[in-house]
Amino acid sequence: MPRRLFRLFFALLLALALGATACGNDDDGPAAQVIEESAPKATSTQAAQSPTQEAAPEPTPTEAPSAPAPTEVPPPTEEAAPEPDPTEAPPERPQRIVSLSPTATEILFAIGAGDQVAAVDQFSYFPPEAPVTDLSGWDPNVEAVLSYEPDLVVIANDANDLVAGMDAVGVKVLVSGAPADFEGGYDSIAELGIAVGRVDEAAALVADLRVEIEDALAAAPDVPIRVYHELDNTFFSVSSNSFIGAVYTAMGAINIADEADADGYGYPQLTEEYIVEADPELIVITDLVGYTAEDVAARPGWGEVAAVRNGNIVVVNSDIASRWGPRLPQFIAAVAEALQTVAVSAP
Amino acid sequence: MAEASLPTAALSEDETAYTAVRRAFGMSAMASVLGVVVLVGVGLLSASSGAAGLPVSGVFGALFDWIPVVGIESSLSATQENILFEIRLPRLVLGMLVGGSLGVAGASYQGVFRNPLADPYLLGVSAGAGFGAVLALGFGLDLSWGPFDTVPAAAFMGALVAVVASMAIARGGGTSPATLLLGGVAMAALFSAAQTYAIQQLNETRAREVLSWLFGQLNTTGWKQVWLLLPYAAVCGAVLFVHRRHLDVLRVGDDEARSLGLDPARSRLIVIVAASLLTAAAVSVSGLIAFVGLVVPHIVRLLISHSYRVIVPLSALVGAAFLAFVDIGARTLLAPSELPVGVITAFVGAPFFALVLWRDRWSTT
Numbered sequence: 237m238p239r240r241l242f243r244l245f246f247a248l249l250l251a252l253a254l255g256a257t258a259c260g261n262d263d264d265g266p267a268a269q270v271i272e273e274s275a276p277k278a279t280s281t282q283a284a285q286s287p288t289q290e291a292a293p294e295p296t297p298t299e300a301p302s303a304p305a306p307t308e309v310p311p312p313t314e315e316a317a318p319e320p321d322p323t324e325a326p327p328e329r330p331q332r333i334v335s336l337s338p339t340a341t342e343i344l345f346a347i348g349a350g351d352q353v354a355a356v357d358q359f360s361y362f363p364p365e366a367p368v369t370d371l372s373g374w375d376p377n378v379e380a381v382l383s384y385e386p387d388l389v390v391i392a393n394d395a396n397d398l399v400a401g402m403d404a405v406g407v408k409v410l411v412s413g414a415p416a417d418f419e420g421g422y423d424s425i426a427e428l429g430i431a432v433g434r435v436d437e438a439a440a441l442v443a444d445l446r447v448e449i450e451d452a453l454a455a456a457p458d459v460p461i462r463v464y465h466e467l468d469n470t471f472f473s474v475s476s477n478s479f480i481g482a483v484y485t486a487m488g489a490i491n492i493a494d495e496a497d498a499d500g501y502g503y504p505q506l507t508e509e510y511i512v513e514a515d516p517e518l519i520v521i522t523d524l525v526g527y528t529a530e531d532v533a534a535r536p537g538w539g540e541v542a543a544v545r546n547g548n549i550v551v552v553n554s555d556i557a558s559r560w561g562p563r564l565p566q567f568i569a570a571v572a573e574a575l576q577t578v579a580v581s582a583p
Numbered sequence: 584m585a586e587a588s589l590p591t592a593a594l595s596e597d598e599t600a601y602t603a604v605r606r607a608f609g610m611s612a613m614a615s616v617l618g619v620v621v622l623v624g625v626g627l628l629s630a631s632s633g634a635a636g637l638p639v640s641g642v643f644g645a646l647f648d649w650i651p652v653v654g655i656e657s658s659l660s661a662t663q664e665n666i667l668f669e670i671r672l673p674r675l676v677l678g679m680l681v682g683g684s685l686g687v688a689g690a691s692y693q694g695v696f697r698n699p700l701a702d703p704y705l706l707g708v709s710a711g712a713g714f715g716a717v718l719a720l721g722f723g724l725d726l727s728w729g730p731f732d733t734v735p736a737a738a739f740m741g742a743l744v745a746v747v748a749s750m751a752i753a754r755g756g757g758t759s760p761a762t763l764l765l766g767g768v769a770m771a772a773l774f775s776a777a778q779t780y781a782i783q784q785l786n787e788t789r790a791r792e793v794l795s796w797l798f799g800q801l802n803t804t805g806w807k808q809v810w811l812l813l814p815y816a817a818v819c820g821a822v823l824f825v826h827r828r829h830l831d832v833l834r835v836g837d838d839e840a841r842s843l844g845l846d847p848a849r850s851r852l853i854v855i856v857a858a859s860l861l862t863a864a865a866v867s868v869s870g871l872i873a874f875v876g877l878v879v880p881h882i883v884r885l886l887i888s889h890s891y892r893v894i895v896p897l898s899a900l901v902g903a904a905f906l907a908f909v910d911i912g913a914r915t916l917l918a919p920s921e922l923p924v925g926v927i928t929a930f931v932g933a934p935f936f937a938l939v940l941w942r943d944r945w946s947t948t
Contacts, residue, residue, distance in 0.1 A: 359786050374790075375783050468788055470795040470802060471921065496920035505795070508674075508802065509666045510919030513635035524788045526720070526733070536805025537669025540662040554788060 329433030330388035330408070334381055336373035337392035340412050341366050342561035343428050344390070347437035355384040362555060362563075378402065388431060414560060415479050416502065418449065418486070421560040441562060452568035456487035457579035463489045464506075464516035464543070466532070468525055471506040478502030479560055483568055489575060492516055512537055518578045519543040520571065522554035546581050550574045611893035614886075618900035622679070625904045629675045629911050634918035635666050642667060673803040677868065678910040678924075679903035680812050681801065682875055684820070684865040686902020689876030690883070690894045691823050691858040694830030695851050696760045702877035703862040706763070706855070707745035707770035712866040713797055714778040715741020720793050721785040730811055734796070735867040742863035745770045750855070760851065799872035799925025801910055808868040815864035822857040823895055826850060830891035874929045875902055878936045885939045905932070 332354040335341045341360035344353055356366045357373040371380055373392060378401035381389060389402055389409045402409045410431045415421040422442045429438020463484045465474050474481035475497035484491045492514040496504040519532060519541075529549035538544050556567045630646060631639045641658040645667055659667065688703035696705070704710075718724035719737035726736040752766035753759075782793055803809070829850040832840045837847040862876070879902040883894050906924070909931050913924040 372783070468792045468795075470792060470800060472791060472795070496917075498917075498920075504920040507634040507914050507919055507921045509670045509914075510634035512662065512666050512670060514919075515662065522788070524786075526723075536673075536807075537665040540665055558787070 330386075330431075332384065332386050333388045333390060333432060334371070334384050334386040335360060335390045336371060336376055336381070336398075337390055337412060338362070338373075338555070339392065339414070339559040339561050340390040340410075340428060342559060342563065343425055343441070344432065346562040347425070347429055347432070347434045347441050349428075349432045349434045349437075352432060354386060382407070390428070390431075416477060417479055417482050421479055421564070422446070424560065445562065445565065448565035449568055452565050452572050453486055455569065456489070456572040456575050458488050459575075459579045461489045461518055461575055461578050462492055462514060462516045462542075463518045463520065463575075464492050464511055464514070465520045466525075467503070467522065469527060471508055471511060473504060473506050475500075475502055475504055480557055480567075483571060487568075487572060487575060489518070508537075512541055515540075515542050517542045517546070517548060518574055519549040520557075520574070521549065521551055522557055523551050524554035543578075546578070548574065548578050548581065611888055611890075611897065614888075614893070614897055615900065618897055618904065622900055622904045622907075625908045625911075626675060626679070629678075629907050630667070630671060632911050633666075633671050633914050635663070637663050637667060637671075669805050670803070673806045673809055674801050674910065674914075675907055676806075677803050677809050677812070678801050678907040680809060680816050681865045681869045681872065682879075682906025683899040683903035684812070684816050684861050685872065685876035685906070686879040686898035686900075687820055687823055687895055688858040688862040688865070689902075690880035690891065690898040691827075691830065691854050692876075693880055694827075694833065694891050694894075695854045695858075696764055697834060698760075698764070699881065700877075701764075703858065703865075704771070704871070704876070706749040706767035706859060707774055708742040708859060708862045708866060709871045710771040710774035710778060711745025712738040712742040712863060713871060714774045714781065715739070715744075716796050716870070717778050717781040717785075717793050720796065721781060721789045730807070731867075732807075735808075735811060738867040739863050741774070742859070742866055745774050746855075746859040746863070763855075795923065796870040798923035799870040799928070800921075801869055801906075801913070801924055812864050812868050815861055819857040819861035819864075820899065823854065823861070826854050826857075827891045827895035829854065830895070834891075870925070872906070872925045872928055874925075874932045875906055878932050879905060882936060882939055885942075 329349075329352060331352050333344065333349065333352050334355045335344055335353060336357040338357070338360045341353070341356045342362055344350060345363050345366060350363075350365065353367060355369045355371060357371045357376075358368065359373065360366050361368055369384070371377075371384075374395060376391065376396055376398045378396070378398060381398070381402070382405065386407055389398070389407055390412055391398060391409060392411075392413055394409075394411055399409045399411065408431075410428070412424050412428060415424055422445070425438050425442050425445070426435075429435045429441075465481065465484065467473060473493035473496070474491075475493040476482045476485045476491050477497055477500045481491050481493060481502065485494075492511065493504055493506060495514075496506050496510070519529075521527075521529065521532060529551055532538070532549050533544045533547075543549055550570065552567060552570055556563045627643075631637070631642045637659065641663065645659050645664060649668075685703050689701070692701040692703055692705055693699060695701075715724075715726075715737035716734050718741075719726070719733045724737050725733050726740055727733045728736055731739070746767075749763060749766040749770045752769060753763035782790055785793065829845060832843055832845050833847055833850060840847045840850075880894055880898045883897045883901055887893055887897060906928065909927045910924050912927045912931065913922045916922055916927075
């Protein structure tokens with residue numbers, strides 16, 4: 237009986253939510269409002285950021301700005317409007333969020349939803365105040381997740397049929413996967429903001445990130461420098477089809493992994509002799525690997541590689557360089573600085 | 584070694600399969616020559632193909648220049664010479680060594696267990712090595728010693744622990760091959776479970792490293808891996824080569840072997856230890872390359888001879904040529920990206936094996 241009751245209740249909730257969304261769409265809702273307010277400033281930022289252009293023709297700055305929202309927000313209108321799914325526009329803020337995605341955890345805390353987070357997975361160790369548990373985002377266990385009595389579960393991908401398991405007990409799940417580019421990243425922040433009822437904060441974060449990322453990108457020299465981003469010593473790399481690899485091309489650099497990523501997966505494994513032949517001028521490794529820049533330079537056969545000859549091997553923080561999150565500008569700034577060094581040292 | 588091979592020299596006169604062996608010998612001499620020719624051919628083909636499109640003439644020039652007495656002006660640039668001598672050739676030689684080692688070890692296991700399904704990973708070597716590698720890659724277990732890096736050292740130790748445990752379970756392996764085999768199954772299951780559990784605790788980058796190790800890969804750090812494997816390949820290969828006739832005798836059964844003056848338990852122990860050591864060394868530098876150790880001995884058996892006198896050495900040649908050949912595909916098929924060699928070994932090997940099987944009727948070992 238309670239189960240049937242519960243279902244009824246859930247159906248009612250769903251209907252309510254649907255109704256709310258429908259209304260929201262009618263009058264462009266609060267979510268769209270905040271993001272669109274900033275339309276006037278759009279044109280200035282879009283020149284530098286071609287990916288945003290598809291979003292450009294849509295701004296409808298009909299709403300009067302009601303809150304002192306950030307003024308520099310360009311209008312990624314598509315992220316707010318076409319999401320009429322009930323789960324993304326709940327009438328109230330979920331209070332017991334379980335995040336199984338380190339990226340989502342960083343975003344949740346950055347948009348002020350930290351207090352609403354009940355538990356995060358074992359790798360969500362940033363920011364330090366995140367309530368880390370032994371939950372696994374890779375191999376999640378439905379019962380373990382449920383033991384935190386969540387009212388919203390955020391995951392990066394639906395492992396172990398978690399969505400179906402949560403559906404069965406009526407817990408909402410937001411699948412927030414790794415974005416393929418900057419716009420996808422902004423979209424997922426907006427999506428999270430809507431889902432946890434922190435729309436204003438999400439919009440502000442997106443606005444800040446846009447500015448920061450744009451500044452960082454602008455700091456890069458406009459020289460086609462060949463870059464090799466190494467994930468591990470079996471030569472897995474990132475192509476421009478991943479958002480990390482896209483950072484390099486956005487700066488006008490040449491990502492040598494692009495040629496190896498015919499199927500557009502984003503994370504190709506390169507052959508060593510190709511890397512040496514491609515002669516990267518900058519090699520980027522992460523601090524997660526068990527070797528150092530010196531080890532890379534000392535690899536047999538790599539002595540003639542430009543990056544090795546000129547000592548241009550940089551180590552980046554692997555968390556920042558693998559998560560789409562509030563700290564991404566740090567990675568871009570580090571890369572821009574490294575590219576600047578290469579551009580100066582190059583003959 | 585000499586005393587161990589003494590009884591066999593006497594007993595080959597009495598061996599039931601004497602004529603077959605005799606007949607096989609002529610064929611095997613031819614097959615050996617053919618095997619060496621194929622191996623050299625594969626080597627040259629492999630040396631001249633790769634993701635970095637080195638000019639073939641330049642490669643051959645540089646290779647001949649390598650021979651001390653010949654002085655040919657190499658047309659390769661410094662980078663190209665680096666690619667050839669520090670990346671491509673070490674990988675090619677490592678592929679041959681690993682392929683040959685797995686071939687010989689597989690043949691020895693099949694002989695000692697009198698089981699056509701035996702392969703070098705039978706006694707838990709793969710699971711033990713995998714567990715060791717996971718601990719080293721993911722949890723910072725550092726057993727590095729001398730020339731052994733952390734991963735090869737841990738994989739090697741893991742493999743040895745698994746084999747020794749299997750043999751301990753079966754009380755030294757002398758009693759019955761079936762007990763030892765079951766001990767191996769138990770150890771493999773145990774270490775696989777431990778390995779799976781450990782992988783599950785890893786983060787993304789580490790897990791990917793572990794998985795690409797488990798798939799088997801021939802990435803080299805210059806000639807380092809070659810020098811690591813070479814002593815094991817030489818010593819264990821020689822031991823197995825010397826004891827290959829014992830395998831023929833063991834085939835007819837322990838009692839017959841004993842009546843022919845052979846101590847079956849002792850022979851078995853020597854062969855198993857040598858083959859396990861060889862497999863552990865190969866696995867520690869290349870990860871788990873499937874299929875070679877299982878199928879190469881069968882291909883030799885079906886095409887050339889049923890005598891281990893022939894199967895053991897030819898498995899080395901065929902295994903070496905096969906893995907080197909398949910690795911050309913791993914390096915070039917998706918160039919400039921890489922394909923795990925362990926995937927292609929089965930992909931190329933299985934149809935070929937099926938063809939050989941289909942051509943020749945199956946006969947038990």
